Amino acid sequence: MTKSAGSRRHLPSSPFNRPAQAAAPIEIFDVGDRVSHDQFGLGRIIGIEGDNDAVLIDFSGRQGRILSPYAKLTKL
Numbered sequence: 001m002t003k004s005a006g007s008r009r010h011l012p013s014s015p016f017n018r019p020a021q022a023a024a025p026i027e028i029f030d031v032g033d034r035v036s037h038d039q040f041g042l043g044r045i046i047g048i049e050g051d052n053d054a055v056l057i058d059f060s061g062r063q064g065r066i067l068s069p070y071a072k073l074t075k076l
Contacts, residue, residue, distance in 0.1 A: 024069075026052065026068055026069045026070065027070055027073075027075060028052055029045050029048065029052065029055050029070075029073075029075065030045065030048075031045050031046065031047065031048060032044065032045060033045045033075055033076075034075070034076040035057060035073055035074065035075055035076060036073070036074050036076055037057070037059070037064075037066070037072055037073050038072035038073075039072060040057075040059045040062070040064055041059060041060075042059070042060070042076075043057040043058055043059040043060070043064070044057065044058050045057055046058045046063070049065075052068060053067070053068050054066065054067045054068060055070070055073075057073075
């Protein structure tokens with residue numbers, strides 16, 4: 001007796017037929033929030049562009065502009 005392909009379980013390590021995953025929600029930042037960036041280190045939000053499309057950050061005297069979805073940026 002054989003099983004149909006639709007009833008087989010998905011193996012997590014398999015690259016084939018992966019079920020769709022929900023996108024992670026984009027984090028919302030406010031002016032004054034302390035943040036950590038994987039490459040630039042610790043900083044503070046000094047400005048927000050648009051509807052959280054980009055944030056301006058002061059990294060101890062060096063300023064940077066990080067675009068959404070902020071993959072390497074975490075709120076402290």
